[in-house]
Amino acid sequence: MGKYNYIEVPTEGEMIVLTNGILSIPDNPIIPFIEGDGIGPDLWSASVRVWDAAVDKSYKGKKKIAWMEVFAGQKAFDKTGEWLPQETVDAIGEFYIAIKGPLTTPVGGGIRSLNVSLRQLLDLYACVRPVRWLKGVPSPVKHPEKMDIVIFRENTEDVYAGIEWQSGSEEAERIIEFIKNDLNKEIREKSGIGIKPISPFGSKRLVRKAINYAIDRGRKSITLMHKGNIMKYTEGAFKDWGYELALEEFRDQIITEAELWDETRAEDGVTPVTKPGAFSNLRGGKPAGDPGNRIIVKDRIADSMFQQILTRTDEYDVVCTLNLNGDYISDAAAAQVGGLGLAPGANIGDYVALFEATHGTAPKYAGQDKVNPGSLILSGVMMLEYLGWQDAADMVVRAMEETILQKTVTYDLERQMEGATKVSTSKFADAIIANI
Numbered sequence: 001m002g003k004y005n006y007i008e009v010p011t012e013g014e015m016i017v018l019t020n021g022i023l024s025i026p027d028n029p030i031i032p033f034i035e036g037d038g039i040g041p042d043l044w045s046a047s048v049r050v051w052d053a054a055v056d057k058s059y060k061g062k063k064k065i066a067w068m069e070v071f072a073g074q075k076a077f078d079k080t081g082e083w084l085p086q087e088t089v090d091a092i093g094e095f096y097i098a099i100k101g102p103l104t105t106p107v108g109g110g111i112r113s114l115n116v117s118l119r120q121l122l123d124l125y126a127c128v129r130p131v132r133w134l135k136g137v138p139s140p141v142k143h144p145e146k147m148d149i150v151i152f153r154e155n156t157e158d159v160y161a162g163i164e165w166q167s168g169s170e171e172a173e174r175i176i177e178f179i180k181n182d183l184n185k186e187i188r189e190k191s192g193i194g195i196k197p198i199s200p201f202g203s204k205r206l207v208r209k210a211i212n213y214a215i216d217r218g219r220k221s222i223t224l225m226h227k228g229n230i231m232k233y234t235e236g237a238f239k240d241w242g243y244e245l246a247l248e249e250f251r252d253q254i255i256t257e258a259e260l261w262d263e264t265r266a267e268d269g270v271t272p273v274t275k276p277g278a279f280s281n282l283r284g285g286k287p288a289g290d291p292g293n294r295i296i297v298k299d300r301i302a303d304s305m306f307q308q309i310l311t312r313t314d315e316y317d318v319v320c321t322l323n324l325n326g327d328y329i330s331d332a333a334a335a336q337v338g339g340l341g342l343a344p345g346a347n348i349g350d351y352v353a354l355f356e357a358t359h360g361t362a363p364k365y366a367g368q369d370k371v372n373p374g375s376l377i378l379s380g381v382m383m384l385e386y387l388g389w390q391d392a393a394d395m396v397v398r399a400m401e402e403t404i405l406q407k408t409v410t411y412d413l414e415r416q417m418e419g420a421t422k423v424s425t426s427k428f429a430d431a432i433i434a435n436i
Contacts, residue, residue, distance in 0.1 A: 002094055004087045006071060006080055007032075013066025016096045018351055023096060025387050027059075030066045032091050036101020037073040038361025039371045044101050046373040046429035050396060051380045053433045058392040068095070072114055073103040084114055089121050092354060099355040099383050101376060104363070115356070119155050124347035124354055125202065126209050127153040127323075129330040130382065134397070136404035137338040138416035144337050146313040150219070151333070152210040153326025155347060157202045158234075160323045167192040198234040198322065203241040209348070210320040211250050214295050222246070222254075224299035225321035225329065238322055239299045246297045255291050257298035302329075309333055334358075341371075341412055344378035346386075355383040369424040372410040374400070377432070399435035403428070406435075 001015065013030035016023055035044045048067065055063055070088045077083050083106050092098045103114040118124070129151040133144040165172035172193045179185050187193075207224070214222055224243070228236025246254050300308065302325050309316065309332060319329065334343040345358040357376040365371050377396065384393035404413070407420035408431045414422035423431065 002087070002090050004091065006085065007068065007087060007091055010066040010068055013068070015094075018096070023351060027063045028066050029097070029387065030068050030095055031383075032068045032070045032088075032095050032098040034070055034072045034088070034098070034100035034103070035075060036357070036361065037075070037104040038102060038363040038366045040073075040101030040103075040361065042365075042367065042369050042371060042425045043357065043373045043376045046425045047376045047380055050377055050399075050429050050432050050436075051384065051392070053436050054392040054395040054399070055384070055389065057436050058389070058395055063389065063392075070098070072100070072118070074106075077106070084117055089118070092118075093122055093352055096351055097353050097355075097383065097386060099376075099380060100357075102357050102359060102361040104361045116160060118354060119347045120160075122347075122349060122352050122354065123156070124349045124352060125154065125156045126206055126348045127151075127155045127326060128213075128346045128348055128382070129153065129326075129334075129358065130344060131330065131333040131337060133337040134342065134404055135401045136407070137342060138413060139337060141310070141336045143313070147333060147337050148314075149309075149316050149333060150213065150217075150318050151326055151330045152206055152213070152318065152320045153330065154202060154206045154322050157198050158196050158323035161197050163195045163197075165193045196234060198238055200237075200241045203238045204245040207242040207245045207320055208249065210318050211246060211254065211295065211297075214318045215250075215253055219295065219317045220291075221296040221298060221315075221317040223305070223316055223319045224297070225302055225305045225319055225325050226299060227302045227325070228299075229301055235302075235322065242299070242320065243297065250295075253293075253295060254297050255294040257296055260291055260296060305329065306332060310336070330358075338374075338413070340375065342374040342378065344375055344380075344382050346379065346382050348386075353383070353386050355379040355386075369426055370411060371425055372412050373425050373429060377429075395436055396432070399432045402435040403431045406431070 001009065010030055013028045014026035016025055016029050033044070035041050052065065055065060070091050071079055072084050072088050076085055076088065105113045131151065132148045133139065137144070165175060167190050172191065175193050176187045176191065179187055210222055213219070224239045226235040226239045228239045243256065246256070306329065309329060321329065330343070331340065334340055340359040343358045346353055346355045356379055359375055362371055377400065381393045381396050384396070407417055408423055408428070409417065409420050410425060410428050411422050414420040
């Protein structure tokens with residue numbers, strides 16, 4: 001264990017260890033947490049009580065999390081003079097599983113984003129966003145219960161690794177000149193220039209993680225979402241590399257949508273003519289064949305996917321996509337089931353996992369005990385699942401649903417529900433715990 005200047009390691013807990021590629025979870029794991037900025041302290045104090053109550057009730061005191069505070073954001077700066085101390089990054093990597101509230105990126109702090117920095121420094125390449133409806137939550141759609149998807153968004157490439165040069169800058173002019181003279185392509189004068197890198201390595205490890213997740217969770221399909229009909233060598237390559245990985249490493253567990261169509265056509269006496277990816281431009285065509293226990297791997301054009309997530313919601317299960325597409329689609333999906341206040345998330349690498357609320361710090365509500373803690377609570381549910389503590393995770397979800405059905409909710413939901421009782425952040429947690 002590393003030495004820390006500001007972090008106190010609990011004496012009653014045990015470290016999670018990695019043995020032969022598998023995380024070994026003790027009954028009293030030490031879990032680092034970052035309280036967060038703005039509304040972070042209010043959310044944290046409510047959420048941690050819910051998780052602890054569910055764990056205690058589920059396992060009758062035989063399991064317990066030993067919480068270890070680590071520092072980032074304003075609290076870290078006040079304590080250490082740094083916005084993101086190296087020992088915080090080291091501790092999360094050493095203890096493998098951590099959870100955080102929302103963080104403010106300091107203006108002029110020399111850090112593009114604290115959230116992005118944590119992802120990059122810890123190589124947390126998969127942003128995982130499950131989106132499902134909780135009974136009783138107001139929704140703008142008629143059938144929010146059809147939404148049950150998990151989005152795997154690539155965290156280290158695309159626009160997150162984007163390189164830009166300002167309009168009129170010497171660098172932009174040099175690049176425009178090079179492209180014009182050496183590559184014979186025209187770019188308008190004074191254009192700003194941006195480059196987004198997409199690699200086989202980054203694409204394949206994301207798809208690998210998504211397929212393993214689908215296998216472990218009994219999910220039915222993987223959809224590669226891309227804009228490859230236009231950006232053929234970045235977005236289109238992501239799709240191609242995704243199919244390659246699926247066919248090379250998971251041949252017995254998957255079937256491509258094109259192959260499923262071929263099976264259907266063969267049964268109808270038609271000669272199969274397709275190949276993986278041949279149905280990229282389908283607008284939601286659904287093959288009639290039976291995949292059996294195999295996971296269907298398919299792909300969809302990004303703009304088509306946006307309307308299909310609304311009109312054909314239940315045809316999608318695990319969605320695997322690049323950074324910018326994943327940003328849009330996860331928020332669009334969350335809007336159908338209650339918004340970002342109820343949207344959990346995690347950033348996961350090969351083994352290290354950092355769970356987080358997906359919304360911002362809402363500084364105008366800081367210290368008011370007002371805001372919905374649902375996003376952080378449900379991110380904790382993801383953390384419990386990652387620990388393998390499914391009973392506790394399920395208990396939190398059931399209790400939260402029951403609380404919402406009782407119409408005991410925070411202001412954001414109360415204003416959308418007839419006959420609801422508005423409660424504070426802490427009282428909402430109290431109601432959930434009572435239902436546990």
